[in-house]
Amino acid sequence: MIKHLSDIELIDLALNGNQGAYVDLLNRHQRYVFTLALRFVKSREDAEEIAQDSFLKAFRSLAAFQRTSKFTTWLYSIVYTTAMSKLRKGKLDTASLDDEEHPIIVQNASDDDTSSAIEFKVRGEYLKKAIDNLLPDDATIITLFYLHEQSLEEIAAVINMPANTVKVKLHRARQRLRAQLELLLKDEVNELL
Numbered sequence: 001m002i003k004h005l006s007d008i009e010l011i012d013l014a015l016n017g018n019q020g021a022y023v024d025l026l027n028r029h030q031r032y033v034f035t036l037a038l039r040f041v042k043s044r045e046d047a048e049e050i051a052q053d054s055f056l057k058a059f060r061s062l063a064a065f066q067r068t069s070k071f072t073t074w075l076y077s078i079v080y081t082t083a084m085s086k087l088r089k090g091k092l093d094t095a096s097l098d099d100e101e102h103p104i105i106v107q108n109a110s111d112d113d114t115s116s117a118i119e120f121k122v123r124g125e126y127l128k129k130a131i132d133n134l135l136p137d138d139a140t141i142i143t144l145f146y147l148h149e150q151s152l153e154e155i156a157a158v159i160n161m162p163a164n165t166v167k168v169k170l171h172r173a174r175q176r177l178r179a180q181l182e183l184l185l186k187d188e189v190n191e192l193l
Contacts, residue, residue, distance in 0.1 A: 007028070007072070010022070010025045011071065022059060022062070025071075026055055029075060030051065032072070032076075033054055033055065033076075034048065034051045035147070036080070036083075036144070037054070037079055037082075040087060054075070057078050058075055070154065072150075072154075073154040073158055076154075077157055077158040080140065080158050126184055129184055130180035130181045134176055138169070138172070138176055138177070139173075141169055144158060152166050152170070
């Protein structure tokens with residue numbers, strides 16, 4: 001019944017020596033951690049390394065988690081810091097890539113309307129390509145805000161910036177995302193002509 005517990009309850013159990021509770025906590029958040037790590041690097045292997053390092057750091061620092069924010073915010077800040085450290089050291093390639101097994105879905109398509117489903121899939125692919133072309137910081141902010149539904153304050157805690165700065169960065173990231181989409185769609189139209 002551990003899987004039905006909250007993150008805080010799992011943390012308490014893990015701190016009291018229940019290793020299964022930490023495994024459940026890890027399993028609960030591993031996809032999100034991996035997706036966020038993948039925003040910073042080109043390869044799945046590098047993203048897996050960042051994710052593993054992040055979970056190891058989180059496990060070692062679990063007692064230091066002060067519960068002033070959500071566990072996911074604290075965990076994502078560890079992922080962000082780990083990824084930025086590795087990038088600064090030049091150990092990893094810098095580019096962003098989305099988790100291909102879990103593509104971005106722009107909106108739900110009706111099962112009855114195949115053409116709409118195809119159109120939504122194509123839109124999702126263009127959105128993924130556009131996010132891939134953003135700088136890692138922009139891709140991270142877009143991912144956290146839209147895909148992980150983090151608030152500006154939570155994102156600020158993750159990337160260690162004031163919420164107002166995150167708001168400005170999000171606005172600029174949206175503009176760059178729009179420019180990337182326009183560029184991709186323009187190239188597609190030119191190829192069709």
